[in-house]
Amino acid sequence: MDTLFSNITAVTMADRLPVILGAYVGVTGGKISYISQKPPEEHADRIIDGRGMVLMPGLINCHAHLPMTPLRGYGDDHNLTDWLNNYIFPKEDLWDERAIRAATLLGLAEMLRFGTTSVSDMYYFSDTVCQCVSEVGIKGNIARSVTVFEDDYCFDKHGPSQELVALKEKWHGFDNGRIQVEASIHAEYTSFDKVWQGLAEYAINEGIGMQVHVSETQNEHESCLEKYGLTPAQILDVYHVWDTRSVAAHCVWLTEEDMELFARRGVSPVHCPNSNLKLASGIAPVRKMLDKGLNVTLGTDGVSSSNNADLFEAVKLSALLSNGSTLDPTSLTAYQALKLATVNGAKAQGRENECGMIAPGLDADLIMLDFTQPHLIPCHNPVSNLVYAASGHDVVMTMVRGNILYENGTYPTIDLQAVLQEFHDYVIPLMFGNDREDPVIG
Amino acid sequence: MDTLFSNITAVTMADRLPVILGAYVGVTGGKISYISQKPPEEHADRIIDGRGMVLMPGLINCHAHLPMTPLRGYGDDHNLTDWLNNYIFPKEDLWDERAIRAATLLGLAEMLRFGTTSVSDMYYFSDTVCQCVSEVGIKGNIARSVTVFEDDYCFDKHGPSQELVALKEKWHGFDNGRIQVEASIHAEYTSFDKVWQGLAEYAINEGIGMQVHVSETQNEHESCLEKYGLTPAQILDVYHVWDTRSVAAHCVWLTEEDMELFARRGVSPVHCPNSNLKLASGIAPVRKMLDKGLNVTLGTDGVSSSNNADLFEAVKLSALLSNGSTLDPTSLTAYQALKLATVNGAKAQGRENECGMIAPGLDADLIMLDFTQPHLIPCHNPVSNLVYAASGHDVVMTMVRGNILYENGTYPTIDLQAVLQEFHDYVIPLMFGNDREDPVIG
Numbered sequence: 083m084d085t086l087f088s089n090i091t092a093v094t095m096a097d098r099l100p101v102i103l104g105a106y107v108g109v110t111g112g113k114i115s116y117i118s119q120k121p122p123e124e125h126a127d128r129i130i131d132g133r134g135m136v137l138m139p140g141l142i143n144c145h146a147h148l149p150m151t152p153l154r155g156y157g158d159d160h161n162l163t164d165w166l167n168n169y170i171f172p173k174e175d176l177w178d179e180r181a182i183r184a185a186t187l188l189g190l191a192e193m194l195r196f197g198t199t200s201v202s203d204m205y206y207f208s209d210t211v212c213q214c215v216s217e218v219g220i221k222g223n224i225a226r227s228v229t230v231f232e233d234d235y236c237f238d239k240h241g242p243s244q245e246l247v248a249l250k251e252k253w254h255g256f257d258n259g260r261i262q263v264e265a266s267i268h269a270e271y272t273s274f275d276k277v278w279q280g281l282a283e284y285a286i287n288e289g290i291g292m293q294v295h296v297s298e299t300q301n302e303h304e305s306c307l308e309k310y311g312l313t314p315a316q317i318l319d320v321y322h323v324w325d326t327r328s329v330a331a332h333c334v335w336l337t338e339e340d341m342e343l344f345a346r347r348g349v350s351p352v353h354c355p356n357s358n359l360k361l362a363s364g365i366a367p368v369r370k371m372l373d374k375g376l377n378v379t380l381g382t383d384g385v386s387s388s389n390n391a392d393l394f395e396a397v398k399l400s401a402l403l404s405n406g407s408t409l410d411p412t413s414l415t416a417y418q419a420l421k422l423a424t425v426n427g428a429k430a431q432g433r434e435n436e437c438g439m440i441a442p443g444l445d446a447d448l449i450m451l452d453f454t455q456p457h458l459i460p461c462h463n464p465v466s467n468l469v470y471a472a473s474g475h476d477v478v479m480t481m482v483r484g485n486i487l488y489e490n491g492t493y494p495t496i497d498l499q500a501v502l503q504e505f506h507d508y509v510i511p512l513m514f515g516n517d518r519e520d521p522v523i524g
Numbered sequence: 525m526d527t528l529f530s531n532i533t534a535v536t537m538a539d540r541l542p543v544i545l546g547a548y549v550g551v552t553g554g555k556i557s558y559i560s561q562k563p564p565e566e567h568a569d570r571i572i573d574g575r576g577m578v579l580m581p582g583l584i585n586c587h588a589h590l591p592m593t594p595l596r597g598y599g600d601d602h603n604l605t606d607w608l609n610n611y612i613f614p615k616e617d618l619w620d621e622r623a624i625r626a627a628t629l630l631g632l633a634e635m636l637r638f639g640t641t642s643v644s645d646m647y648y649f650s651d652t653v654c655q656c657v658s659e660v661g662i663k664g665n666i667a668r669s670v671t672v673f674e675d676d677y678c679f680d681k682h683g684p685s686q687e688l689v690a691l692k693e694k695w696h697g698f699d700n701g702r703i704q705v706e707a708s709i710h711a712e713y714t715s716f717d718k719v720w721q722g723l724a725e726y727a728i729n730e731g732i733g734m735q736v737h738v739s740e741t742q743n744e745h746e747s748c749l750e751k752y753g754l755t756p757a758q759i760l761d762v763y764h765v766w767d768t769r770s771v772a773a774h775c776v777w778l779t780e781e782d783m784e785l786f787a788r789r790g791v792s793p794v795h796c797p798n799s800n801l802k803l804a805s806g807i808a809p810v811r812k813m814l815d816k817g818l819n820v821t822l823g824t825d826g827v828s829s830s831n832n833a834d835l836f837e838a839v840k841l842s843a844l845l846s847n848g849s850t851l852d853p854t855s856l857t858a859y860q861a862l863k864l865a866t867v868n869g870a871k872a873q874g875r876e877n878e879c880g881m882i883a884p885g886l887d888a889d890l891i892m893l894d895f896t897q898p899h900l901i902p903c904h905n906p907v908s909n910l911v912y913a914a915s916g917h918d919v920v921m922t923m924v925r926g927n928i929l930y931e932n933g934t935y936p937t938i939d940l941q942a943v944l945q946e947f948h949d950y951v952i953p954l955m956f957g958n959d960r961e962d963p964v965i966g
Contacts, residue, residue, distance in 0.1 A: 406801030
């Protein structure tokens with residue numbers, strides 16, 4: 083075998099045996115080939131000593147906007163309209179493919195550092211995003227988000243844009259499925275019926291997934307009701323948007339009927355608690371969605387509203403918020419919260435036969451956390467410590483398909499110094515001018 | 525001077541000049557002796573290169589139960605009564621001073637690692653806690669919590685216990701005020717009028733502070749109303765409990781009248797968002813308390829409910845929750861949130877002329893954070909990055925009165941290996957038996 087984790091605490095996320103103490107986990111040809119409490123007889127090229135460490139499936143971030151890293155913390159603490167119109171949108175007009183490349187690589191470094199092995203991303207410049215994902219080795223379900231108020235350049239009448247078609251042809255299924263291209267309607271309020279119908283038909287015919295922002299804010303939800311007499315979930319359903327594997331980001335204001343609709347259509351809501359709280363959108367009813375049988379997942383959203391890509395924060399916050407908002411301390415257990423970011427995430431991405439658990443034959447998408455630090459001692463239950471006490475900072479190794487992409491501060495597939503230099507030389511001057519002071523990148 | 529931080533981003537928390545880029549901060553005899561954008565002419569024994577680093581006042585944790593580390597994550601995800609009666613209370617009966625010593629040292633290591641330089645702690649075995657605080661070098665306002673349903677051993681009729689009197693004589697003012705001993709009524713529902721009156725009189729006469737749990741749960745708040753026709757804040761006020769400098773932990777269910785009372789009496793509420801959410805107590809009305817003029821502070825609570833001592837989590841969560849629960853994204857700004865854990869904390873502890881800011885003449889209670897990691901790049905505003913993107917894990921140095929107590933994984937005043945050995949040899953077997961498996965301490 084290629085790699086053997088020896089004597090490690092394995093949090094498998096498989097209900098049959100969720101935690102194995104003193105485990106030996108082997109990786110061969112990018113797949114998990116061995117799990118036992120006995121050492122294997124087979125030789126391993128590399129043995130990673132797992133004493134004091136926890137091994138678990140890599141986290142799956144179901145809603146992000148990778149290229150937004152240059153806007154981290156930009157215009158914080160303003161109201162939503164002011165923030166979008168005076169801070170975010172004007173800056174988003176400024177960048178180009180060169181800037182997007184550096185921004186995306188920084189975002190991917192951050193995700194790997196915090197233990198994310200697969201990401202569903204919705205943004206523009208998607209060819210550049212796919213290029214970065216292809217080089218770095220992470221898994222990505224990459225969508226070219228469509229915002230269109232009339233038939234403008236990026237949208238061909240009644241169908242997908244040429245950009246999406248080209249993206250799909252070039253990248254969908256890349257590296258044996260490591261990259262999946264998906265369709266994306268930015269949101270109900272940023273497009274109209276012909277767009278929904280065209281993209282839905284294209285996604286269904288091509289067998290690709292769909293990513294949409296749904297009922298993020300009360301205003302969005304109620305304006306839609308007023309305009310169409312239907313909720314965003316309902317009006318998009320009329321145009322068959324949910325007839326393909328879909329993720330619906332946010333779902334803060336979903337009605338019970340919306341939940342039942344999403345359960346019937348198999349739509350996976352993406353809970354983004356950091357972003358929803360910071361932007362004052364509200365608290366999504368995670369417990370109710372789970373009770374309705376929905377495959378709830380987690381996302382960070384972009385770092386302009388999260389403000390980091392540490393999905394462990396979302397795992398902890400999902401459990402805390404569910405308890406705190408329902409006044410029931412058993413509302414969402416640690417194990418249930420961790421499932422949102424692993425098993426459920428894999429299902430939402432169409433990767434349930436590929437990752438999300440430690441099980442023989444699945445891809446070796448694994449992360450290792452150092453449990454020897456004071457804040458993780460003692461360890462009565464590794465799942466509890468992972469959810470309530472740990473952080474993405476405790477991740478010391480991130481592996482996708484058996485390849486180590488992050489290890490103790492190093493990124494084998496990303497030249498982080500070159501990325502920071504590019505921020506200094508190009509991205510920041512382009513977007514913010516030359517007279518800006520920054521403690522690190524100038 | 526003893527130490528010079530050179531070319532560092534100083535987040536001073538002084539409203540006049542909250543952020544100084546390229547700062548030089550000097551420390552002499554345990555005090556801040558120099559702040560300028562120019563290098564000092566004076567020689568410094570040690571120069572710490574601050575490029576890419578942020579220097580700020582150490583965080584002040586106003587509500588903790590340091591010795592509870594052995595119960596981290598123990599009995600998570602049960603309802604409150606089950607958790608207390610079947611998990612927490614039975615284990616609290618088992619420990620002794622030897623176990624408490626190891627438990628407290630572990631708790632202090634964790635606090636220092638996450639950048640806390642002063643802690644208000646309320647628990648039992650307070651002599652041992654003071655001993656640990658004295659050795660480690662952190663600042664502590666240490667209270668012996670009183671829970672008494674009848675005149676039992678630890679409480680002398682109509683006055684303080686002999687234990688509190690002895691504690692106060694031995695430790696109050698230790699090391700030029702580094703340790704402050706305080707009185708503590710555990711809560712309204714765990715004692716009665718003679719206790720309140722006796723402890724209040726003692727605290728007022730001796731000029732020491734007071735720590736009390738107040739209106740943490742709806743049940744506690746409403747039972748008190750039913751029993752006395754007054755809220756916990758009000759009934760304790762009748763017995764003069766708030767006539768000395770006081771902190772009131774939690775304050776989730778405080779009424780507007782309670783807030784006005786606390787404003788008049790100068791009582792500082794301690795917001796503990798992690799604990800309040802996890803135990804499903806609710807969300808404290810921080811914005812309303814601030815509007816009423818209250819000196820709101822932050823606490824982690826014990827790690828049995830937090831489940832770590834990273835006060836940066838509470839800083840972030842206080843801002844997010846305030847926005848999310850009021851549906852106003854400007855409800856609590858990053859700078860306001862950071863003040864809760866610095867300036868306001870110092871005031872609550874009676875240390876406002878001593879720490880909580882970077883200012884000439886104050887104690888050098890300072891922490892340094894590494895801002896060169898991907899999740900903190902770029903840095904449009906150091907305060908925003910500190911609150912929304914950073915974590916206690918980014919702290920690389922913690923200094924109290926000019927003494928470095930944590931630096932890059934090392935604890936100059938704590939033998940962490942010996943503490944872990946003691947957990948393995950004594951604490952865990954004593955409390956949980958010999959057959960327990962733990963990935964680190966066995």
